[in-house]
Structures are given as structure tokens and as C-alpha cells.
Amino acid sequence: MxxxxxxxxxxxxxxxxxxxxxxxxxxxxxxxIAETNPKLNSFITVCAExxxxxxxxxxxxxxxxxxxxxxxxxxxxxxxxxxxxxLTTCGSRILGxxxxxxxxxxxxxxxxxxxxxxxxxxxxxxxMGSSNENSAFGAVRNPWELSHVPGGSSGGSAACVAASxxxxxxxxxxxxxxxxxxxxxxxxxxxxxxGRVSRFGVVAYASSLDQVGPITRDVRDCxxxxxxxxxxxxxxxTSVDTPAPDYQTGLTRDLKGLRIGLPQEYFIDGxxxxxxxxxxxxxxxxxxxxxxxxxxxxxHTTYAVACYYLIATAEASSNLAxxxxxxxxxxxxxxxxxxxxxMQSRAAGFGPEVxxxxxxxxxxxxxxxxxxxxxxxxxxxxxxxxxxxxAFEKVDVLxxxxxxxxxxxxxxKVNDPLQMYLSDIYTIPVNLAGTCAMSLPCGFSADGxxxxxxxxxxxxxxxxxxxxxxxxxxxxxWHQRKPQL
Amino acid sequence: xxxxxxTVIGLEVHVQLTTRTKIFCGCSTEFGRTPNSQxxxxxxxxxxxxxxxxxxxxxxxxxxxxxxxxxxAPRSIFARxxxxxxxxxxxxxxxxxxxxxxxxxxxxxxxxxxxxKRIGITRAHMExxxxxxxxxxxxxxxxxxxxxxxxxxTPLLEIVSExxxxxxxxxxxxxxxxxxIVVYLGVCDGNLEEGSFRCDANVSVRPHGQKAxxxxxxxxxxxxxxxxKQAIEYxxxxxxxLIESGGKVIQETRLFDSNTGMTRSMRGKEExxxxxxxxxxxxxxxxxxxxxxxxxxxxxxxLPEAKRRRFVEGLGxxxxxxxVLAADRKLADYFDACVxxxxxxxxxxxWVMGEVLRKLKETDTAITSAPVTPxxxxxxxxxxxxxxxxxxxxxxxxxxxxQNGEPADRIxxxxxxxxxxxxxxxxxxxxxxxAAHPExxxxxxxxxxxxxxxxxxKVMQASQGKANPGMVNQLLKxxxxx
Numbered sequence: 001m002x003x004x005x006x007x008x009x010x011x012x013x014x015x016x017x018x019x020x021x022x023x024x025x026x027x028x029x030x031x032x033i034a035e036t037n038p039k040l041n042s043f044i045t046v047c048a049e050x051x052x053x054x055x056x057x058x059x060x061x062x063x064x065x066x067x068x069x070x071x072x073x074x075x076x077x078x079x080x081x082x083x084x085x086x087l088t089t090c091g092s093r094i095l096g097x098x099x100x101x102x103x104x105x106x107x108x109x110x111x112x113x114x115x116x117x118x119x120x121x122x123x124x125x126x127x128m129g130s131s132n133e134n135s136a137f138g139a140v141r142n143p144w145e146l147s148h149v150p151g152g153s154s155g156g157s158a159a160c161v162a163a164s165x166x167x168x169x170x171x172x173x174x175x176x177x178x179x180x181x182x183x184x185x186x187x188x189x190x191x192x193x194x195g196r197v198s199r200f201g202v203v204a205y206a207s208s209l210d211q212v213g214p215i216t217r218d219v220r221d222c223x224x225x226x227x228x229x230x231x232x233x234x235x236x237x238t239s240v241d242t243p244a245p246d247y248q249t250g251l252t253r254d255l256k257g258l259r260i261g262l263p264q265e266y267f268i269d270g271x272x273x274x275x276x277x278x279x280x281x282x283x284x285x286x287x288x289x290x291x292x293x294x295x296x297x298x299x300h301t302t303y304a305v306a307c308y309y310l311i312a313t314a315e316a317s318s319n320l321a322x323x324x325x326x327x328x329x330x331x332x333x334x335x336x337x338x339x340x341x342x343m344q345s346r347a348a349g350f351g352p353e354v355x356x357x358x359x360x361x362x363x364x365x366x367x368x369x370x371x372x373x374x375x376x377x378x379x380x381x382x383x384x385x386x387x388x389x390x391a392f393e394k395v396d397v398l399x400x401x402x403x404x405x406x407x408x409x410x411x412x413k414v415n416d417p418l419q420m421y422l423s424d425i426y427t428i429p430v431n432l433a434g435t436c437a438m439s440l441p442c443g444f445s446a447d448g449x450x451x452x453x454x455x456x457x458x459x460x461x462x463x464x465x466x467x468x469x470x471x472x473x474x475x476x477x478w479h480q481r482k483p484q485l
Numbered sequence: 486x487x488x489x490x491x492t493v494i495g496l497e498v499h500v501q502l503t504t505r506t507k508i509f510c511g512c513s514t515e516f517g518r519t520p521n522s523q524x525x526x527x528x529x530x531x532x533x534x535x536x537x538x539x540x541x542x543x544x545x546x547x548x549x550x551x552x553x554x555x556x557x558a559p560r561s562i563f564a565r566x567x568x569x570x571x572x573x574x575x576x577x578x579x580x581x582x583x584x585x586x587x588x589x590x591x592x593x594x595x596x597x598x599x600x601x602k603r604i605g606i607t608r609a610h611m612e613x614x615x616x617x618x619x620x621x622x623x624x625x626x627x628x629x630x631x632x633x634x635x636x637x638x639t640p641l642l643e644i645v646s647e648x649x650x651x652x653x654x655x656x657x658x659x660x661x662x663x664x665x666i667v668v669y670l671g672v673c674d675g676n677l678e679e680g681s682f683r684c685d686a687n688v689s690v691r692p693h694g695q696k697a698x699x700x701x702x703x704x705x706x707x708x709x710x711x712x713x714k715q716a717i718e719y720x721x722x723x724x725x726x727l728i729e730s731g732g733k734v735i736q737e738t739r740l741f742d743s744n745t746g747m748t749r750s751m752r753g754k755e756e757x758x759x760x761x762x763x764x765x766x767x768x769x770x771x772x773x774x775x776x777x778x779x780x781x782x783x784x785x786x787x788l789p790e791a792k793r794r795r796f797v798e799g800l801g802x803x804x805x806x807x808x809v810l811a812a813d814r815k816l817a818d819y820f821d822a823c824v825x826x827x828x829x830x831x832x833x834x835x836w837v838m839g840e841v842l843r844k845l846k847e848t849d850t851a852i853t854s855a856p857v858t859p860x861x862x863x864x865x866x867x868x869x870x871x872x873x874x875x876x877x878x879x880x881x882x883x884x885x886x887x888q889n890g891e892p893a894d895r896i897x898x899x900x901x902x903x904x905x906x907x908x909x910x911x912x913x914x915x916x917x918x919x920a921a922h923p924e925x926x927x928x929x930x931x932x933x934x935x936x937x938x939x940x941x942x943k944v945m946q947a948s949q950g951k952a953n954p955g956m957v958n959q960l961l962k963x964x965x966x967x
Contacts, residue, residue, distance in 0.1 A: 082533045095532065102526050104533060203532040208766035236535050237768050315766055318565050321576020322530045326632065342569055365567070365761035374763060 022072030026055035076166035094349025104201025122156030151181030176427025179439035183402035183452020194434035195240035198233030206312035223247035256290035261395030278443030310377035317361030406449035441478035495648035508640035509536030520633035528638035530574030555590030585610035605647030800830035822859035
């Protein structure tokens with residue numbers, strides 16, 4: 001038994017039976033991180049000291065009979081989550097020296113269960129990117145093929161879980177930033193319904209699209225993590241006051257009576273043959289498990305990417321205005337006057353993709369262009385959401401690819417932002433619709449690169465996709481494969 | 486002023502709402518604390534922090550909207566107003582743009598000629614205040630600016646009028662009326678100097694009879710009613726002079742300088758910000774139910790105008806007295822309490838406006854902490870009414886009540902101030918006075934009637950003020966002519 005290869009559920013079992021201590025588990029993971037991180041660069045900060053202290057506290061809690069589902073389990077968080085007393089960079093030079101004074105709600109909730117936070121994970125700067133190449137702290141490498149990207153923006157989170165550097169990770173998903181890297185790294189990633197998990201303390205990229213979710217080894221762990229972080233938070237006005245069901249008990253092994261929809265617009269030119277084959281095979285597996293497969297249409301799919309890049313960039317241009325060098329973060333010290341200070345600080349602090357999106361968004365909101373761009377995009381967004389609601393009149397779950405291709409090579413799309421943007425073509429509509437979706441392993445390409453399957457659920461019906469995913473996972477072995485490092 | 490031109494004024498008033506905590510976080514709004522001591526991740530604009538709307542601030546906005554005859558929007562939207570400035574921590578101000586909380590209101594103002602004019606209120610929207618910059622005042626900080634974010638995120642209601650005012654006096658009348666209402670409602674402390682009630686004025690001129698508005702200038706930085714009048718009058722002259730000399734007014738923002746009494750250009754239209762307003766995705770639409778509006782309406786106090794009318798029509802006070810007593814809600818409450826107990830509204834008004842106001846001013850005391858309560862004052866008035874004491878003695882008693890906090894009866898009793906109405910006792914004093922002043926008696930008898938006052942005074946003195954003055958007068962006349 002290798003400690004760091006176990007799932008949350010397996011570790012829980014061993015901890016509960018006192019066969020392992022939280023300190024032993026944490027030590028094993030910290031060693032694993034030290035050994036593998038030079039190859040992957042998935043961590044920006046490793047919290048070795050605090051993690052050991054948290055593990056000791058977890059052991060004490062368990063000894064006192066105060067065990068909660070995540071007590072003593074090693075978890076890492078994307079560096080977009082505020083963590084009190086720890087560097088919170090958001091992958092940006094402008095926050096390169098920023099230590100947060102407070103915990104994000106999601107962090108506070110896992111801390112309340114006495115989980116052990118082993119470190120903060122690399123990411124595309126301000127969650128803008130699909131390859132993790134936009135990080136001020138260097139690119140992350142895909143554990144399955146070090147010359148390839150892990151996906152983005154939660155690239156560090158997916159690589160970390162795939163490489164067994166933590167038992168689970170927290171990520172965020174604005175246009176696919178949990179699901180696409182999960183697919184590229186052959187792990188499970190869930191983007192909950194907008195409002196299901198609090199955004200408080202998550203550095204904002206596009207507020208109406210951002211959502212927190214887990215990345216895990218398997219579906220059961222995913223349910224466990226969602227349980228811990230889901231639920232209303234009075235500090236986030238957009239979090240929704242509906243109770244989260246018990247996700248564990250909903251996990252079943254067959255799909256009898258389940259109606260699965262295949263959106264025709266998702267199986268088009270540009271979809272890689274290996275990916276198409278893997279997803280078709282997955283469809284067959286689901287049918288064999290008793291599901292009914294139905295063709296459906298999401299007619300406004302073709303406008304989703306354009307719509308996303310107007311709304312997300314508009315919100316980002318405003319959300320990132322606070323990084324002005326006045327109160328915290330990078331400040332240019334040679335500035336002659338105030339305007340100069342703003343310009344120099346932001347010029348030096350932001351990377352090229354962030355600058356590109358700030359400019360796009362600023363333009364989209366400008367007087368005289370607002371109606372043609374931002375307002376039009378909001379109307380299109382309503383139509384896209386309606387597409388999903390219409391489809392969910394006929395089916396319970398939608399089944400699609402996560403990304404058109406498997407992971408691409410480092411540097412391959414760096415100079416072609418449009419090609420890069422298209423890698424999120426299947427994930428973006430879900431954020432625009434505000435509903436939930438997950439990515440889970442469903443095969444490998446001829447080159448040995450992982451392929452992910454996307455399951456999309458009705459708003460607030462995470463239970464349905466989790467249980468579908470669980471049945472699929474039980475019938476397949478893809479999730480058991482591990483990369484060789 | 487050039488008679489060929491008409492002045493057009495619209496006002497934007499920022500009312501700071503007196504909620505205990507800020508509009509989007511739980512920090513205190515108290516004025517004058519140590520810089521940055523009343524801040525948190527939300528009002529500091531730290532990464533990841535999110536706003537949560539203060540329900541009390543919404544209630545105050547509804548109160549103000551109802552009192553200014555506005556329609557309360559069942560659904561309104563918070564929007565971001567984007568611009569960079571060091572006192573604005575998020576790089577945007579959360580405000581309302583397309584759908585404000587209040588619209589289509591009005592206030593009636595009294596004109597100098599006795600007429601009434603209705604001033605339209607276009608809208609009132611909620612927003613957060615910015616912080617404050619302190620520019621290097623000490624040798625160590627010279628050349629730099631310090632940021633204090635205690636004020637950041639305190640709730641404001643911006644009330645925008647129609648361009649309905651035609652003179653500085655009308656503008657002042659509107660402002661004073663609005664000021665009185667928000668203070669009355671308890672939604673604003675009304676302190677102009679501390680910036681709790683701030684006004685920007687949009688001023689333009691046009692030839693009489695012209696329909697189209699002239700180009701307007703927006704005047705900022707005016708923090709007293711006097712300065713507002715000064716600023717508007719200066720600006721009107723400036724614009725007319727400019728037009729008369731063949732120039733053109735340009736649309737711009739101008740700052741008023743209270744030292745020179747002039748306005749100067751701050752920024753032109755070209756330099757105006759493009760605020761890139763858009764709905765704030767961190768806040769959900771503000772939904773206000775009819776039930777909530779009704780609830781707030783039920784708690785509205787009687788407003789100054791209604792109060793004045795009641796004082797004149799119901800209590801028979803003069804317009805002037807009603808005006809003075811209704812000007813301040815707490816004073817009016819005090820007066821109302823007195824009337825309820827003492828019944829005689831006119832004597833209550835005289836005492837409240839006379840002795841009470843005088844002592845408040847003298848001792849710099851708020852009406853709510855006056856040591857003489859309405860109960861005590863009405864106790865004193867009852868002793869005047871039943872002739873236990875004279876009005877003059879009452880003033881002495883009042884003075885002691887104020888100092889010791891004792892009721893009138895106890896003071897009258899303890900000091901034997903009860904009015905002497907015993908005829909025999911007064912007669913004795915009258916006889917003494919007449920006997921002691923033979924010269925004056927003969928002068929009086931030879932026709933110098935005015936000397937009666939002299940004799941009354943002497944008798945009152947001899948009685949230590951306690952003799953009933955009417956009886957003294959009567960007995961004196963009887964004896965002198967005797």
C-alpha cells in the first residue's frame with residue numbers, strides 16, 4: 001500500500017481504524033510533493049509547517065472522538081482561494097507578495113472539518129487560460145506526458161491530484177477551468193451549479209460565471225468534497241439558500257430509467273477522432289447500464305464562446321481594477337505621479353493574457369458599445385440557458401466530450417489565443433447556463449493521453465450527475481490508471 | 486442680474502444614511518475614528534471579498550422615497566461605476582444606474598411671493614461612499630497622500646431633482662426642505678460640514694422664452710447653504726457675462742472655492758469619465774414587496790409641513806410660532822407633549838420658544854436632554870394657570886427647576902413662593918408703601934397717573950414678588966383715591 005495513492009474514502013477508513021495517523025498521511029504527501037514538484041511545478045506554495053501542525057490537531061480531534069468526514073485528509077487548494085496567513089497569488093505577479101488576512105468560505109469549511117491543507121496550487125493568472133501557461137510562476141506539466149499542458153486554469157489542481165501530491169484539490173471553473181484540466185489529467189472534476197458553493201474569498205475573475213468545485217481521484221471522493229463545501233453562505237449574496245442533499249447515499253450502480261441526452265451540436269467537425277471514439281464507447285457503456293440514450297439539440301451552442309468572451313472579459317475588466325498598487329500587491333516605485341503609478345504597476349504586474357482580457361472587457365463595456373456587445377451577449381446567454389432548460393425537459397443528464405482534443409503540447413497554442421479559446425467550446429455553455437457538470441476519465445488517446453467525459457445536470461441536481469458518474473466509474477477501470485512519474 | 490436671462494438649476498444631493506453599519510459590510514459608520522480602524526476585507530476591496538446589502542439602508546431609502554413622494558421600485562439593480570482613484574478601493578463604486586430604488590417624486594417649496602412651487606425629483610438611488618485622502622500635511626508625509634477608508638462603503642442616497650429651480654433662492658428653499666425631511670425621518674444627521682448632506686448643482690442660463698436648456702456647468706464642493714447660494718449666483722453671472730461677450734458656455738465640472746467665492750474649471754466634457762456602468766454580478770436584484778413599503782409607510786413620522794399645518798389650524802398658533810416649533814422634530818415632540826399635558830397650546834408655545842429654547846442655547850443642551858421635561862413644564866404652567874404663582878415668579882421657579890431638576894410644586898412649597906392673595910396681608914403692605922412715600926402720593930393725586938407702576942413695584946418688592954399683582958393694583962387705587 002502506498003499511502004499517497006489512496007482515495008479520500010480509503011484514507012478515511014484507515015484513519016478511523018487507527019491504522020494510520022494524520023501525521024503519517026501528511027508526511028507521506030509532503031514527501032511526495034518534494035519529490036515530484038520539481039517535475040510538475042504544480043504548487044506555488046507548499047504549507048509544510050502548518051500542514052504538520054494541522055495534522056497533529058487532526059489526530060488529537062480524532063482521538064477525542066471528534067472525527068468529521070475530512071478530518072486529517074490532505075487537501076490542496078488552487079492559489080485563487082484566500083487562505084489566512086498564507087501567500088495568495090492567483091498566479092499573478094501583481095499579487096506575488098500578497099498574504100491574505102482571511103479564509104475563503106470553502107477553505108473555512110474544510111478547515112472546520114480539520115482537513116490538512118498541504119499547499120496552494122499553480123494556475124493560469126487570475127484563472128484566465130486553458131493550459132496553465134499563463135502563470136507568473138511558470139507552466140505546470142501534465143503528469144501523463146511532461147511535454148504537454150495539464151489544462152487550465154486549474155492546471156495545478158488537476159496535475160496535483162493526478163500525481164498523488166494531495167488526496168483532493170479545490171479548483172474554480174469559470175468556462176471549464178475544473179473540467180478541462182480534469183479531463184487532460186484523468187481525474188474527476190465537478191463544477192457545481194452557480195450559487196451552490198460560496199464564492200466568498202475566491203479571487204474574482206468573472207463573478208457571474210465563477211464557481212468553486214472539487215478535483216478528486218474518483219466519484220465518491222468528489223461527492224465527499226462537494227458535501228463539505230456546498231451550501232448557503234450569507235457572505236455571498238449569489239449563493240443559493242437551498243439545502244444540499246446527501247450526495248454519498250445517492251451513488252448507485254445502475255442507470256435504469258435514466259434518460260441521457262446527446263447534444264448534436266457537440267459532435268461536429270474539429271472533434272478529435274480518439275475523443276469521439278471514447279465518448280461513443282462511454283455512451284454504449286451507459287446504455288448497457290440501463291440508460292436510455294436520446295438525441296437532443298442545444299441550438300445556440302455556436303454563439304457560446306463569443307458570448308463568454310464578452311461577458312467574462314467585461315466582468316474581469318472591472319474585477320481586476322482593484323489591483324492598482326495603492327493598498328496591496330505590486331506597486332511601481334519609480335512612478336512620477338498617480339496615473340503613472342497605476343500604469344506602471346499594472347503594466348508590470350499583469351501578464352499578456354490578463355491584459356488582453358482587460359482590454360477586451362473594457363471595450364465591450366464602453367459607452368456606445370455596451371448595447372452591441374455586453375447587452376447582446378447577456379441576451380444570447382439567456383437563450384443558451386433556455387436551450388439547456390428545454391433539453392432537460394426531455395432528459396435527466398447530458399453526455400458530451402469535455403474538450404475537442406486531448407492535452408496539447410506546451411507552447412503549441414500560446415501564440416494563437418483563438419485556438420486556445422476553442423478548447424473550452426464544450427464547457428463554456430454550462431457556465432453561461434449556470435448549471436452543473438462534471439468531468440471523469442473515459443479513455444486514452446492512441447498517444448496515451450487521457451480523455452474526459454462530461455456529464456451535465458439540471459440546475460442544483462449535482463446528485464444526478466454524481467450518481468451517473470459513479471455507475472459509469474464502477475463499470476470501467478480508467479480511473480484506476482496512474483501516470484508514471 | 487441680467488433680466489434677459491432665466492436661470493435653470495437642478496440639484497444632486499448626497500444624503501449619508503445614518504445606519505449603524507456600512508452598506509455592504511458590517512463595519513461601523515461612526516465619524517472621526519482612527520483612520521482605517523473601521524475596515525474589513527469587503528470595504529478595503531481585498532481580493533475575493535463580496536458585498537452584502539444592508540437591509541436597514543434599503544429601509545432608509547424607502548422612507549426617504551415615500552417622504553418625497555417617489556414611486557418605490559419593486560425591483561432595482563445595483564451597478565458598478567468604474568473609475569480609478571486611490572480613495573475608491575475596488576476601482577469601482579457600487580451604485581444604481583438604470584433601475585434606481587426611487588423615481589418620480591416631488592417637493593413643494595414656498596416662494597418669496599407667498600406662492601408654492603413644485604420641484605420634481607427625477608430619482609433617488611443608493612450607493613456606497615468612497616474613502617478620504619489626506620494630502621501630506623506633516624514634514625514626513627509631504628508630497629505623498631494618505632488613504633483613510635473608514636468612510637468607504639458607508640451608505641448614501643443620491644437624490645436628483647429635475648431642472649425646475651429658477652433662482653438660487655429656490656434652490657436653497659428646496660435644499661432646506663429636503664434637509665429638514667431627511668433629518669426628521671431620522672435617516673441622516675444633516676451635518677453639512679462633516680459631509681452628511683452634500684450638494685452638486687447643475688446650473689445653466691437661457692434667454693427668457695427659449696425652450697431649450699442652455700449648456701450647463703456642474704458645481705461641486707459646496708458644503709453650506711450660504712456657499713450654495715454664492716456659488717450659483719457667481720456661476721449665473723459668469724455664464725451671462727460669457728454669453729454677452731460673445732462667448733459660449735461649455736459643459737464642464739467646476740469647483741467652488743469658498744475663499745474666493747468663485748467657481749473654477751475642474752474638468753471638461755472631453756475629460757469626463759466613461760464609467761462603463763454594468764449590473765454588479767456580485768449582488769442580486771433588490772426586490773421590495775408592497776408589504777415592506779406599507780410597513781415602512783406606517784412608521785413614517787408626521788412631516789414638518791403637516792406638523793406646521795396642525796399647529797396653526799388645530800392649535801391656533803401663529804405661522805411663525807408653528808414654523809419655529811416644527812423645524813426640529815425633537816422640539817416639536819417636546820412641544821406636543823407639553824400641549825397634551827397642559828392643554829393651553831399658546832402658553833406652551835410661549836414657554837417652549839422662550840425660556841426652554843433660551844436655556845438650551847445658553848447651556849448648549851439638546852432638547853432630548855433638557856432637565857425640565859414636558860411633565861415638569863406643564864406642572865409649572867398649571868401653577869400659573871391657577872394663580873398659585875405669577876408669571877414672573879414662574880421664571881425664577883423655571884430657572885431652579887432647570888438647575889435642580891425638581892418639580893415646580895416642590896420649589897414653590899420649599900421657598901414659600903406661593904402668591905399672596907390674602908387681602909388683609911396685601912392691604913398692610915399697601916398702607917406701608919403709601920405711608921413711606923408721601924411726595925409720590927401727592928404727585929400721583931395731582932394727575933401723574935403713571936406713578937401707579939412705582940407703587941405696584943414697591944408693594945411687590947415688599948412682598949418679595951409673591952403678592953398677586955392684580956390685587957395689589959386694585960387695592961392701591963382704592964387706597965390712594967380713598
